[in-house]
Amino acid sequence: EWVNFNDFVAHILDRFDMIVKTDKKENKKYTIKRELGTQALWVEIDTDKFAQVIDNIMNNAIKYSPNGGTITVKLHSEQKRIVLSIADQGLGIPREDLTKIFDRFYRVDKARSRAQGGTGLGLAIAKEIVEEHHGHIWANSSEGNGSTFYIALPYEPMSEGDDWDEV
Ligand code: ATP
Ligand code: MG
Secondary structure, rough: EEEEEHHHHHHHHHHHHHHHHHOOOOOOOEEEEOOOOOOOOOEEEOHHHHHHHHHHHHHHHHOOOOEEEEEEEEEOOOOOOOEEEEEEEOOOOOOHHHHHHOOEEEOOOOOHHHHHHOOOOOOHHHHHHHHHHOOOEEEEEEOOOEEEEEEEEOOOOOOOOHHHHHH
């Protein structure tokens, strides 16, 4: 399905904005800061699967952050790709774990993770879906200061006149 990735992300974040008031289980407050730009970025994606990718990363950002954190979501386009970044102010991830967290069942702190619940599959699933779309997913972090997850997707800017000339 062709979607404007900009709108697509905005709609998913709208849902998270509403969860703030109703999320009894986590009982956490968080603020989402959006820097999505206004340019339409058309990409062909499996929308159900890609919504799951963003859900998994957003849920982690909330789960592994203390109460009251800000999650900053940015989207920008480069020449041949678009990059979405989701940055939290949470626990952070040790450098040596930054690539392993995308493995099935890998969790940084076993005791902590068990207390938090979950299976350790969220990022493995996200990686699988992003790579099905010929994209890349990776993370940066400084321990104690939060983590940033990046998703890059191939992108062909539409030049003015494309398609419309023929109509
Ligand atoms: P599930 O997503 O299946 O409920 P999970 O959250 O433990 O369980 P993943 O989403 O795959 O599994 O994440 C793997 C591990 O990476 C987590 O257990 C956690 O240790 C670490 N992690 C993921 N996201 C963050 C984050 N934003 N901040 C700190 N640690 C994170
Ligand atoms: Mg998770």
